[in-house]
Amino acid sequence: MIALLVLLSLLFLWAVVSDRLGRWSITAPITFAAAGILLSGQDHPVVPLDVDTHTFQRAIELVLAVMLFTDATEAREYARLRGPVGEGRLLGIALPASLVLATLAGALVFPGRSWWLLAVAALVVMPMDLAPVLMILRDERVPLRVRAALNIEGGFNDGLISPLFVFCVANLVSAEGDTFGDLLLNALKGAVYATVIGSALGLLASQLVRRALESGWARPASLRMAGLALPFLTYAASVLVEGNGFVAAFVAGLWYAHSVSVVGGDSLDLVQDVSYLLALAAWYSFGALAADGFAHGVALQVLAYALLVLTVARFVPVMLSLTGTDFTRPERVAIGWLGPRGVTSIVFAVLAYIQLPRTEADFVVNVTAATVLLSVVLHGVSAEPVARWFARHPQPEERVGPPDPGR
Numbered sequence: 459m460i461a462l463l464v465l466l467s468l469l470f471l472w473a474v475v476s477d478r479l480g481r482w483s484i485t486a487p488i489t490f491a492a493a494g495i496l497l498s499g500q501d502h503p504v505v506p507l508d509v510d511t512h513t514f515q516r517a518i519e520l521v522l523a524v525m526l527f528t529d530a531t532e533a534r535e536y537a538r539l540r541g542p543v544g545e546g547r548l549l550g551i552a553l554p555a556s557l558v559l560a561t562l563a564g565a566l567v568f569p570g571r572s573w574w575l576l577a578v579a580a581l582v583v584m585p586m587d588l589a590p591v592l593m594i595l596r597d598e599r600v601p602l603r604v605r606a607a608l609n610i611e612g613g614f615n616d617g618l619i620s621p622l623f624v625f626c627v628a629n630l631v632s633a634e635g636d637t638f639g640d641l642l643l644n645a646l647k648g649a650v651y652a653t654v655i656g657s658a659l660g661l662l663a664s665q666l667v668r669r670a671l672e673s674g675w676a677r678p679a680s681l682r683m684a685g686l687a688l689p690f691l692t693y694a695a696s697v698l699v700e701g702n703g704f705v706a707a708f709v710a711g712l713w714y715a716h717s718v719s720v721v722g723g724d725s726l727d728l729v730q731d732v733s734y735l736l737a738l739a740a741w742y743s744f745g746a747l748a749a750d751g752f753a754h755g756v757a758l759q760v761l762a763y764a765l766l767v768l769t770v771a772r773f774v775p776v777m778l779s780l781t782g783t784d785f786t787r788p789e790r791v792a793i794g795w796l797g798p799r800g801v802t803s804i805v806f807a808v809l810a811y812i813q814l815p816r817t818e819a820d821f822v823v824n825v826t827a828a829t830v831l832l833s834v835v836l837h838g839v840s841a842e843p844v845a846r847w848f849a850r851h852p853q854p855e856e857r858v859g860p861p862d863p864g865r
Contacts, residue, residue: 464505465739468493487741487800488834494745503746515812518743520693521736522805523707526620527689528733529613530711531726543606544793545614547779553584553615555775560584563766567759568821574629575818581623582807582822583767583829585616587800591841594796599849604789608796616802617708621649623806624702627813651701653709659692660713667717682728688714689729737801744804747811748827751820756828764828768836772797786853792844798837799830 472479472489479489497505560580564571588595588608595605625645667684670676689707696706776794785793807826811819 460505464493464497465490465742468742469735469738485838486738490738490741491745491748494742494747495749496745498742498746499749515809518740518805518808518812519703520690521740522616522620522802522809523693523703524689524729524733524736525801525805526617526704526708527692527711527714528726528730530617530708531613531715543603543610544780544783544785545607545610547783548607548611548776548793549614549618552772552775552779553611553618555779556584556771557581557619559771559775560767563763563771564825567763567766571821572630572818574626575821577626578623578630578810578814578818579822579825580767581619581626582803582810582826583764583799584771585619585799585802585806586612586772586797587616587802588612588798591796591798591837594841594845597845599845600792601789601848601853603785604792604848607785607793617705620704620708621645621702623809624648624704627810630818631813631815645702648700648702649705651699652696652703652705655696655699655701656692656706656709657713659688659695659706660710663688663710664714664717667714682726685714685726686729686732740801740804740808743808744827744830747808747823748831751823751827757824760824760828761832763825764832767829768797768799768833788847788851789853792848795840796837796844799833803830 468490472486476486479485497503557577557580560583561573561576564576564579565573568576586608594600595609597605625641628641628645663684667676667681671678671681688710692706692710693703696703773794776797777790780790780793783790803826807823810822813819814822
């Protein structure tokens with residue numbers, strides 16, 4: 459209860475001074491992570507996080523489920539862009555290549571580590587999350603197709619990675635008698651169940667919301683509650699049948715996005731606000747874990763790995779995958795560089811910390827903490843210079859048309 463009181467107090471205090479702090483580049487994620495380090499990350503914390511493991515795991519899973527739901531609706535914002543924005547190549551080519559490079563980088567920097575553990579680390583640190591540089595999505599100096607590519611990639615990559623993460627963690631903690639085939643079958647079953655549940659509930663919710671609005675049974679303001687309830691409902695239903703709750707929430711979001719244009723552009727504001735609040739709680743937890751992980755200093759190997767995954771493991775696959783597209787070279791460079799890490803990596807790291815043995819858990823938390831903190835600095839500092847460069851060097855016009863009413 460004390461931790462909840464502190465979190466809500468921090469939220470209120472940050473809200474009333476957010477513009478002033480923003481001028482100093484102090485964002486809400488930085489504020490909450492710093493609070494977690496100072497208040498809950500010491501040997502004798504002022505605010506202990508004394509939640510039992512099972513409850514904490516469910517809570518952090520719900521954070522990711524709601525985030526995945528809201529992320530799945532992001533593509534609607536770019537309906538007026540005619541033609542693809544490289545999302546197929548970024549997700550189908552660059553993302554797998556980045557995961558492979560991150561795993562190989564781990565083998566190079568941390569020789570002797572289990573391949574399954576290195577794969578888990580790669581899956582944790584590679585998903586991008588624009589929360590640390592959210593202002594870039596609203597900055598009109600940056601070409602719209604660059605912002606669209608980053609936003610759609612950031613929304614979809616964590617949804618694609620989540621079943622792989624669950625599968626790799628299962629291989630690290632599997633009990634004797636569970637073969638690779640058993641684990642693979644369980645992962646596939648969980649994904650299939652989740653897809654069915656997510657599709658059924660997402661489609662049904664979308665149709666019910668449309669009917670309710672058309673018949674006058676509900677007003678758009680009331681239907682915001684439906685958007686808030688759906689990710690929680692989908693996650694719970696999927697977990698109940700042993701499905702992957704993350705995948706279910708993501709798929710439901712894809713279906714529900716089709717009703718957004720009918721209800722109104724602000725129909726998801728409530729669930730997005732709740733998602734943001736839950737994300738701040740995750741940043742606080744991250745601060746506490748990071749303080750524990752770095753209590754005895756930061757190893758140079760960890761910093762080297764973080765730097766490799768933020769640069770080479772992302773930049774090279776993105777540049778190669780977008781070669782031959784309509785993106786100019788500066789736009790490809792911007793997309794390759796602007797790959798911040800944030801809440802998605804934090805949530806995955808917390809889940810790994812809960813489920814893995816202590817040694818492996820500490821390893822994942824350390825590399826994640828170094829990657830996220832380094833990303834906050836590098837990408838936070840470079841976002842404004844990137845926008846200024848585009849303002850001085852306008853790129854060819856994007857193919858823009860009126861919004862597609864069907865999206």
